[in-house]
Amino acid sequence: MPQHATNRHTGPQHTRSQHTRSQHTGSQHTGSQHAADAGPAHADHAHTRPRGWWRDAVIYQVYVRSFADSDGDGVGDLPGVRQRLPHLAGLGVDALWLTPFYASPQIDGGYDVADYRAVDPRFGSLDDARQLVSEAHTLGLRVLLDLVPNHTSDAHPWFRRALAGDAGARACYHFVRGRGTAGQEPPNDWESLFGGPAWSPVPGEEGLWYLHLFSAHQPDLDWRAPRVHEEFDSVLRFWLDMGVDGFRIDVAHGMVKAEGLPDVGAGEQARMIGARVLPFFDQDGVHDIHRAWRRLLESYGPDRICVAEAWAPTAERLARYVRPDECHQAFNFHFLQAGWDAQELRRVIEESMAAATTVGAPTTWVLSNHDVVRHRTRLGSLARARAAALLMLALPGSAYLYQGEELGLPEVRDLPDEARRDPAFSRAAEGAVTDGQEGMRDGCRVPMPWTAEGPSLGFGPDGGWLPQPQDWPSLSVGAQTGDPLSTLELYRTALRLRRLLPGLGDSAMEWLTAPEGVLALSRPGLVCVLSTRDEAVEAAAPGELLLCSAPGESRESMEAGAGAGRLRIPANSCTWWAA
The missing domain is CATH 3.90.400.10 (Oligo-1,6-glucosidase; Domain 2)
Known part of the structure; x- marks a missing residue:
């Protein structure tokens, strides 16, 4: 089976017309994977909403500081990203999301912005930004920027x-x-x-x-001030006029604070974050801001989008951010937080799709980003990480990849304290009570390994701003390219198949009968089988094997030792079958 992605769309104005972008409704089933519960997860319904490229897009997050360094200062930059765009085009993604590269003291990795219309000299220039957008479009890649509207830098x-x-x-x-x-x-x-x-x-x-809900160097804006609204309208227009395709909205749930700034309750905040509406998170007033931005985006045409980084206590409240007149997408952190358990995964998938369906929105899926422990480490093994990736890419809607997950990179847990840059780590060192991250965000931000040799494994001409582990040469892009058993080639093949199979995208899904600890779902033309079990299990043969997350497995090896018409599904694996 060819390993590299083919049949790319020819430019940012083209969508994958071979995908069926029908709408869907939520399943009534509640999480068991047994035969009695098998049935439709969602079906077509009457909601109508303009079709858009984002509804089934795969979007790749570039953490600019750690992606590619063009000038040897140890810090990734926009020219470095531009040089590596062919990797993203060859991987088979539809768009890239760039973390902040604005002028900033860099106290919190650029999320402390001093000037929203300037590029920090460490990352390049405005001309570099223009060239990056232009070259990405030439390669058929759209570009999303990170907007930080909850707070500024104290240097603003x-x-x-x-x-x-x-x-x-x-x-x-x-x-x-x-x-x-x-x-x-x-x-x-x-x-x-x-x-x-x-x-x-x-x-x-x-x-x-x-x-300041974050660092003391990041004072929160007061969105009751008309001047704040006017400023961000102007900032959005500045970058849209440059040709960017949309924005990821940082802390999209946090701009509005409850009137009177009431107490949370002694000792309650850490327990309540993500579990209920708080006086500084998920206040109803944030939706007026998103509606205004949606109108502004649509004045530039139908293809400019905004994506909400919104933490909400329920899938239903998260769906409010993607109503037809608000954001186009919202990150589905409920999926990211799910454990390696078939029943829990099914429940989260059903709840996510059902909630998005109520407002006619696509569901998004994400396993890793720059703020959480990489999913290879979080889930416990590379085998589980590979399987989870195939499950995610088989689900209806849009998927987000974080740089390096296509290489199977683990979290780096042994960084020396003097190398760390996460303000959460420095606050912990000062004796402050943290939310449990304690600087671990640096562990998912270690510079990308591009080659198996060199002082920074191809990240740049010299060393990177964080040290790379000694065993990373074997995980580099160069080492994995062409190896059919590698994680990189697994991603390339999965993304190529996702583009070619007409039913993978914004279309119907149905649960199938499966053994305990196994999920089986059907999409038009595809059956996806995920096993969360630590031992192999037998199941009925669903069709022609297209792809397996377990290296070296084939239809023949799965048939060996199994009964007639049966297959041995490997432990902690995901398989795609032509149906």
């Missing part, structure tokens, strides 16, 4: 003027008098997600505090 001109006493600038942030007789206590009990209080005192003004 607005915040500097606010600290100097400018009333207009202060209205753009949350400056609040503290509690106590002299305001010596923070205004409420909110905690920073990086640990410690979410409030810092304003220098030189006793009793006055400013809000």
Whole structure:
């Protein structure tokens, strides 16, 4: 079977017309994978919504700092990304999402923005950004940028003027008098997600505090100020005029805070994040902002999109972010958080699709990103990571890949403390209570290995900003290319098949009968079988074998030792079958 992706679309205005983009409804089944529960997961329904390229796209996240370094300073940059675009085109993805490269002190990896219309010199120039967008489009790749609207850097001109006493600038942030007789206590009990209080005192003004849900260097904007809305409308237009295809909205659930800034409750915040609506997350007012941005995007045509990074307590509340007049997509973190358990995975898949269906939206699927432990490590093995990837790519809707997952990269857990850059780690070192990350985000941000040799394995002419493990040469793009058993070639083949099979995309899905610990689902032209068991299991032969996540397995090897018409499904594997 050929390993490399073929039949690419010819430009950013072309969609995969061979895919059926029908709408779907949620299953009524509740999670058992036994025969009694087998049935449709979703079927066509009456919701109508304009078709769009994003509904079944595979989007690749580029963490710019760690992707490719063109100038030898140890930091990835936009020219480096541009040089590696052929890898993404050959992999078979539809678009790339670039993490922030704006002018920034880089306290939080660029998510502390000082100027939204400038490129940080460490990453290149505005001309480099224009060239990257143009060359990506030539290769048939769309480009999404990361927008950071919840907070700015404390180096942003607005915040500097606010600290100097400018009333207009202060209205753009949350400056609040503290509690106590002299305001010596923070205004409420909110905690920073990086640990410690979410409030810092304003220098030189006793009793006055400013809000920062993340680092103290990232003051939260106050979206009650009209000036904030006007500024971000202008920022969106600046990049859309350059030709970008859309935006990933950072902390899309966090811009609006509850009136009066009420307490969460002593000791409750860490337990409640993601479990309920909080006074600073998932407030109803955020949806007015997303509606306004949707109107702005549509003024540029039907193909510009926004994607919400929204943490919501339920799939139903998450679906509100993708109503027809809001964002086009929202990240499905419920899927990312699911354990390696067939019943749990089925429940999350059903709940996700059912909720998205209520608003006519496509479901998204993601296993890793720059903020979480890589799924190879999180799930416990490379075998499980490969299987999970095939399951994700077989599901209806859109999928997101994080750079390096196509190589099977693990989390790097033994970085020296002096190399770490995550502000969550420094807060932990200072004794602050954290949310459990404790700097581990650096472990998923180690620079990409492109070659099996060189001081940074092809990442750049010299060493990278974080050290790469000694065993990474064998995981590099160069080492894996052409090896039919490699994880890279597994991804290339899966993405090629996803493009060629007419039913893989935004179309119907049905659950099939399967043994305990196994999921079997049917798409038009395809049957996908996932085994979460630690031992092989026999099952009925569903058709012609197309792809197996277990290296070296074939239809013949699976038939060996099994009964007539039966197959041996390998442990912790996923198989695709032509149906």
